[in-house]
Amino acid sequence: MRLAVTPLRLAAFAAVFAFLVIVFGAFVRLSNAGLSCPDWPTCYGKATWPGHEQDIARANEAFPDRPFETHKAWREQVHRMLAGTLGTLVFALALVAAWPRRAHVAALLAAALSAAVGIALYIKGLYAASALLSALALALPLGAAATLPRAWPWRIAVAAFGVVIFQAMLGMWTVTLLLKPIVVMGHLLGGLLTFSLLAAVALALAARVAPDHAQRRLRPMIVVALALLSLQIALGGWTSANYAALACGADFPTCAGSWWPQVDFREGFVLWRGIGVNYEGGVLDAAARAAIQIAHRLGALVVFGHVLATAVLAWRRGLRANATLVGVLLCTQVALGILNVKLLLPLPVATAHNGVAALLLFSLIALLVRVLPHGVAPKD
Known part of the structure; x- marks a missing residue:
């Protein structure tokens, strides 16, 4: 067949x-x-x-x-x-x-x-x-x-x-x-x-099930969650590209033994440095890398709060399967991020951190599609 x-x-x-x-x-x-x-x-x-x-x-x-x-x-x-x-x-x-x-x-x-x-x-x-x-x-x-x-x-x-x-x-x-x-x-x-x-x-x-009025009102909150998560993923990409994942050593929640170590945000977030430099291994000093790592951690706090609130509200409005998926992936992603630091960036954990970020993004997209109009005709 x-x-x-x-x-x-x-x-x-x-x-x-x-x-x-x-x-x-x-x-x-x-x-x-x-x-x-x-x-x-x-x-x-x-x-x-x-x-x-x-x-x-x-x-x-x-x-x-x-x-x-x-x-x-x-x-x-x-x-x-x-x-x-x-x-x-x-x-x-x-x-x-x-x-x-x-x-x-x-x-x-x-x-x-x-x-x-x-x-x-x-x-x-x-x-x-x-x-x-x-x-x-x-x-x-x-x-x-x-x-x-x-x-x-x-x-x-x-x-x-x-x-x-x-x-x-x-x-x-x-x-x-x-x-x-x-x-x-x-x-x-x-x-x-x-x-x-x-x-x-x-x-x-x-999609087969149309959202009710209360569920449709979740759209702005989900869109903000997607935007915040996208920015956090960009910060994660910037952290990885600048080899700043271990800027704090194995120290968490503090960084290099301090709640606020020496940081250089201006140098850490220069987006363009010209052509011809080999960035393999990174070119930034410790203070610039620490700034990137601190920014990524602060971003994680913001994303965690808003996405968790979105999941709780979705649960209350009857979208329990979607909300559970978002919540589980969110907590898993935070745990993997902490393990990356504490275990000094083991390859399986670091790779999983990227994969779960994609799955968390998917779970929010699924939640957004769930509250959008459905019924796309095959010959539309």
Whole structure:
């Protein structure tokens, strides 16, 4: 018996796959493998990575400043392959959402072609032409989404393709700009945005129960919760990109033996430091890193209070399953954050901290979709 591929199943599978890509990407970053392939999109000139002794010797000769490390290179290149597969899934979903509107389908096909040619030109060193085609590839899906005469889940599905294209560009810049923190943080947020959009589409297509008046009034509070959580995730990305997770040592809730250690917020939050600096391992001093860590902890307090209040209110208004999921994930995320500090950032715990952040984001999106109008028709 053949299983029909419906838009709901495609969106759900793409969302789950996006979550896996996020978790694996966190594993790559936290295991210090982000620059283990010094070129992009190839790895030491290979579609996979060097495997034979002569290939490894040529790789080391071509990149003397970045000796080949098998245990790291495969992680980075596999992550790129998974991201490429995700892009294909999102492209398929966007086509389904735009079908059979010829102009919108043509825009998506042109975007995919522009992105592919842009990558080829980039590999050949034609950076200006590549940038123009990449900008076109980004603009076409967003324009198609804005003009698509369908309900909001379908428009989001089309827009997600544009987000994936920009996410690919951020992945490229992560390597070529040598782990610049603003790019690394943007890459993390781009992955979570892609996951969030796909999850919203799947949840909306699956929605069957209409909210009552009291539940609909939760929307502003949930939107604020999503905004605060997104800012906190950005702070977490900034903390990781600047290697500030252990700025306080294993000390919690104090930092380096003090409730308010020496901090330098101005230096810690400089977003752009020019091009050419290798940020692997971080470039900030102790005071700047401590400032980032303190900001992340204070942000966690704010997010915990508001999201917990949102979950309690949702429980009282009959959304008990959603509220329970939000509450459990929120407490789990806080516990993982504390364990990261107390255990000095073990890789499994740090990776789980990223994964649960994505799941917490999903739980709030599910809560928001639950209080929005439902009933998207298959041929809408």
